[in-house]
Amino acid sequence: MRLHVADHPLITHKLTVLRDKNTPSPVFRQLTEELMTLLAYEATRNVRVEPFEIETPVTTTTGVKIGDPKPLVVPILRAGLGMLEGMVKLIPTAEVGFLGMARDEVTFEPVTYAERLPDDLSDRQCFVLDPMLATGGSLGAAIEFLFKRGAQDVTAVCLLGSPEGVNAIQKQVNGRDVTLVLGALDERLNEKGYIVPGLGDAGDRLYGTV
Ligand code: PRP
Ligand code: URA
Numbered sequence: 001m002r003l004h005v006a007d008h009p010l011i012t013h014k015l016t017v018l019r020d021k022n023t024p025s026p027v028f029r030q031l032t033e034e035l036m037t038l039l040a041y042e043a044t045r046n047v048r049v050e051p052f053e054i055e056t057p058v059t060t061t062t063g064v065k066i067g068d069p070k071p072l073v074v075p076i077l078r079a080g081l082g083m084l085e086g087m088v089k090l091i092p093t094a095e096v097g098f099l100g101m102a103r104d105e106v107t108f109e110p111v112t113y114a115e116r117l118p119d120d121l122s123d124r125q126c127f128v129l130d131p132m133l134a135t136g137g138s139l140g141a142a143i144e145f146l147f148k149r150g151a152q153d154v155t156a157v158c159l160l161g162s163p164e165g166v167n168a169i170q171k172q173v174n175g176r177d178v179t180l181v182l183g184a185l186d187e188r189l190n191e192k193g194y195i196v197p198g199l200g201d202a203g204d205r206l207y208g209t210v
Contacts, residue, residue, distance in 0.1 A: 001170050002179040004042055005161075011038050015159065015183055019199045028205050029082055032131060035159055035183055036086025043157045043181045044091065047071060048125055069124055070095050076130040076142055077101065077114060079202040083129040083157065094127075099145060101138045108193045110138040112145070122150035131202040133161035133182070134195050136168030143169070143178060152177055159183040159202075162195045 006012075017023055018031050048067035053060060070093050075084045077100040088094055100114025118124070126146050133139050139156055146154055154177065156169075161182040169180060186195045199205065 001173045003166060003170075003182070004179065005182045005185045006039060006042065008038070011035060011183055014038075015199075018159070019197060021200065023205075025205065025208065032082040032159065032202075032206065033086040036083040036129065036157065037089060039157050039159075039181050039183055040087050040090045043127060043155050043179070044071075046179075047091070066091060066093050071125045071127060072097055072118070072121065073127045073129065074099055074117065074142065074146070076128065076138060079131050079206055080129040082202070082206045083131060083159075087127065087129060087157075099128075099142050101141065103134075103138055103193075105193070108135045108137055110141045112141065115145070117145075117149060120150055121146055122152065124151055124153075126151045126154045128154060128156040130156070131159040132195060132198075133158040133165035133169070133180075134189055134193055135162075136165035136172070139165070140169055140172045143173065147176065155179040155181065157181045160195050160198060161185050162189050163187075164189050 014031050014035050018028060049064035050067040051062050052065040053062050071091055073087050073094045074097045075081050077098060097117035098114060099112065101110045101112050103110050128142050130139055143154055143156065186198055188196050190196050
């Protein structure tokens, strides 16, 4: 597994505002989208492109365009939805599939309650979006889901990760082609499975308490 932890003052600055408990939902949503766009730059470093011939006003030249099959972006509901717009802004031709997962707050086991994905993901580059990598249960289940459908190349983007979550994903992927891009790697999990220092419950801060 490849791990990339962002190291950029703009990302750290925006994350600091996101972490602040006094930041209201509208600002939180805006920043989540902006952070995703910044992280997308790294996450799409190996996106497949193909040669494309164009005419400039001066001459003919060969550039590139996003290759086929198009990348598949998979936000994990609910909180991953907050990152979707920031990603598809950069790759407007990407397709979008959905996975709905909720973590049981006692056992920390993820429950999958919704799925809308192509049946065959072989040869697709998949980009999974979820702001929080805590125990790794949800992201691990999502990655497994995609591999079972034939995906071979998965990049996961999270705003915050815990060392426990990174280790869990590393163990699980066991040599398969997975890249993990984090906005920051935090200190630890607390006894409630929350990332410390973290930002609290990302879904609630984006959309309110369910
Ligand atoms: C949060 C978060 C991740 C998950 C992380 O979602 O968005 O999906 O918890 O925790 P884990 O790494 O221990 O699995 P939650 O289950 O709260 O659902 P929500 O997005 O609907 O708020
Ligand atoms: N889910 C969240 O939204 N936040 C955490 O810190 C852990 C899991």
